[in-house]
Amino acid sequence: EADIYQTPRYLVIGTGKKITLECSQTMGHDKMYWYQQDPGMELHLIHYSYGVNSTEKGDLSSESTVSRIRTEHFPLTLESARPSHTSQYLCASSEGTSGWESQYFGPGTRLLVL
Amino acid sequence: SQKIEQNSEALNIQEGKTATLTCNYTNYSPAYLQWYRQDPGRGPVFLLLIRENEKEKRKERLKVTFDTTLKQSLFHITASQPADSATYLCALDVGGGNKLTFGTGTQLKVEL
Numbered sequence: 229e230a231d232i233y234q235t236p237r238y239l240v241i242g243t244g245k246k247i248t249l250e251c252s253q254t255m256g257h258d259k260m261y262w263y264q265q266d267p268g269m270e271l272h273l274i275h276y277s278y279g280v281n282s283t284e285k286g287d288l289s290s291e292s293t294v295s296r297i298r299t300e301h302f303p304l305t306l307e308s309a310r311p312s313h314t315s316q317y318l319c320a321s322s323e324g325t326s327g328w329e330s331q332y333f334g335p336g337t338r339l340l341v342l
Numbered sequence: 343s344q345k346i347e348q349n350s351e352a353l354n355i356q357e358g359k360t361a362t363l364t365c366n367y368t369n370y371s372p373a374y375l376q377w378y379r380q381d382p383g384r385g386p387v388f389l390l391l392i393r394e395n396e397k398e399k400r401k402e403r404l405k406v407t408f409d410t411t412l413k414q415s416l417f418h419i420t421a422s423q424p425a426d427s428a429t430y431l432c433a434l435d436v437g438g439g440n441k442l443t444f445g446t447g448t449q450l451k452v453e454l
Contacts, residue, residue: 259440270346271386271431271444278439286441318385322440328374328393329440333385 231255234319234334241309242342249304249337251319260302261331263318264288271318277302309341345369346445348432354451355422363417363448365432372434375408375415380429380447389430390417422452 231254241247253260258279263271263286273286277296291313292306302321306313316338320331347366355361365375374393378386392399392408392415399406405418419426429449433442 261441263444268446270446271442273441273443276439276441287437287443320385328391328435330376330388330391331386331440331442333387336383336385338383 232319232321232332232334234317234337236337237335238338238340240340240342243308243310245309247306247309247339249317249319249339251302251304251334252300253302253321253332253334254300255321255323255332256299257321257323257332258299259322260296261320261322262286262292262294262302262304263320264290265316265318265336267316275304309339311341314339314341346432346434346443348430348445349448350446352449352451354453357423357452357454359422361419361422361426361450361452363430363450365415365417365445367413367434370434370436371410372436374435375406376433376442377404377406377415377417378431378433378444380431386431419450422450424452424454427451 235250262275272288274290275294318336319334322329377389380386429447431447433444436443
């Protein structure tokens with residue numbers, strides 16, 4: 229079982245609120261990722277990090293931002309939530325040594341913006 | 343742009359049979375391909391990774407093949423069980439750096 233955690237698991241919030249989705253891993257992995265997944269659809273990479281103080285945007289444009297101040301922690305922030313942000317957000321990590329390692333996923337946060 | 347196609351229709355099979363799922367891709371020559379399992383409301387779980395110089399990989403009841411000429415991977419589950427019912431995703435590292443692009447997945451249902 230992978231040691232990667234996400235909180236909250238479910239979040240219902242009103243338009244305009246600022247939210248932070250938490251992601252932590254205890255495996256000491258260098259690489260971390262955020263994906264967005266709508267029901268029945270594929271995962272889309274929105275952010276990734278190769279280590280502390282390293283963050284990059286993924287293939288899918290997102291209004292969210294991320295930070296990587298500590299190896300184990302990779303939070304995602306939405307400054308002003310909108311209904312279009314309603315989705316499932318999945319955090320993942322990988323060891324980052326070979327270049328083709330598997331990714332470990334958290335349970336996800338299901339976000340509903342009213 | 344890179345496209346990864348998996349059977350969009352659900353696959354229903356009887357317990358004990360072999361399930362075969364397909365992953366086709368275009369416009370890229372990946373160094374490796376990965377398969378994940380996803381249960382409803384949960385994050386994907388890694389199953390197998392196969393490299394471009396490997397034709398086949400096995401793990402218990404799972405087998406993956408990788409044909410770089412056809413640009414296709416096949417994922418087999420032998421002696422399938424109801425517990426194998428889930429959505430199976432294939433993923434490629436399109437841009438390097440282990441940034442994965444996922445297919446939409448194929449939902450497998452194993453019936454008694």
